[in-house]
Amino acid sequence: MRKGLLILISGPSGTGKGTVCDLLRQKHPEISYSISATTRQPRPGEQDGVNYYFYTKEKFREMIAQGQLLEWAEVYGNFYGTPKQKVLDRLDAGEDILLEIDTQGALNVMKVMPEGLFIFLLPPSLEELAARLKGRGTETEESLHRRLGAAVDEIKLATKYRYVVVNDKVEDAEETIANIIEAEHHRSDLNESLLAKLQVWKENK
Numbered sequence: 001m002r003k004g005l006l007i008l009i010s011g012p013s014g015t016g017k018g019t020v021c022d023l024l025r026q027k028h029p030e031i032s033y034s035i036s037a038t039t040r041q042p043r044p045g046e047q048d049g050v051n052y053y054f055y056t057k058e059k060f061r062e063m064i065a066q067g068q069l070l071e072w073a074e075v076y077g078n079f080y081g082t083p084k085q086k087v088l089d090r091l092d093a094g095e096d097i098l099l100e101i102d103t104q105g106a107l108n109v110m111k112v113m114p115e116g117l118f119i120f121l122l123p124p125s126l127e128e129l130a131a132r133l134k135g136r137g138t139e140t141e142e143s144l145h146r147r148l149g150a151a152v153d154e155i156k157l158a159t160k161y162r163y164v165v166v167n168d169k170v171e172d173a174e175e176t177i178a179n180i181i182e183a184e185h186h187r188s189d190l191n192e193s194l195l196a197k198l199q200v201w202k203e204n205k
């Protein structure tokens with residue numbers, strides 16, 4: 001059995017992480033998705049337990065104190081974190097799990113799980129990023145400026161990731177990511193049991 005792969009995707013707010021990951025999940029339902037916990041307010045249409053677990057700051061602090069989060073970060077004034085148990089369970093079961101998280105959280109995951117697959121999704125340009133964020137219509141003027149200001153610093157961290165993918169067309173970005181995942185499935189460190197089996201075969205010959 002192949003080991004499960006932790007797939008982590010970051011990129012500035014508005015790049016299209018959610019859009020590309022939705023398509024990836026649609027085309028690859030075998031990949032589990034890590035639902036993050038957050039203290040931010042739900043946006044119209046977002047559901048608790050589907051898009052995020054929406055928690056109070058008190059509940060979130062309790063989760064940190066009890067070691068229930070794989071990583072957490074304060075992003076644009078709210079807390080976001082990855083519930084740990086589901087990630088560990090899926091990987092143990094040999095399944096891939098997708099995390100869509102910010103750069104601070106990603107750098108922490110790189111420390112504890114360096115064997116993960118780290119992908120940075122880039123916008124085609126900063127102008128296009130601003131247009132997408134505005135077009136999404138979810139941000140106030142202040143929050144829009146805050147997210148655009150943070151984008152440049154976040155993009156500087158792209159060199160810490162193994163792969164960079166430009167989200168020009170959603171379908172192309174999804175296909176590139178799916179191809180990267182497929183290639184990573186052939187990593188020798190994820191296929192130890194296959195190699196061990198062949199070793200037995202050689203010894204028995």
Ligand code: ADP
Pocket residue numbers: 011012013014015016017018019020132133135136167168169170
């Ligand atoms: P993120 O999750 O990175 O914050 P979203 O997935 O919410 O970004 O995308 C931000 C906005 O940009 C949305 O309105 C989305 O429909 C749009 N968008 C995403 N990808 C593309 C693309 N490749 N081309 C044009 N618009 C896009």
Ligand code: 5GP
Pocket residue numbers: 010011012013017036037040071072073075080081082100101102103104105106
């Ligand atoms: P949004 O509020 O637009 O849904 O997300 C804001 C930022 O928080 C995005 O960059 C998103 O990737 C990040 N984020 C979402 N979930 C998590 C998480 O579990 N941990 C961390 N560190 N960041 C997250």
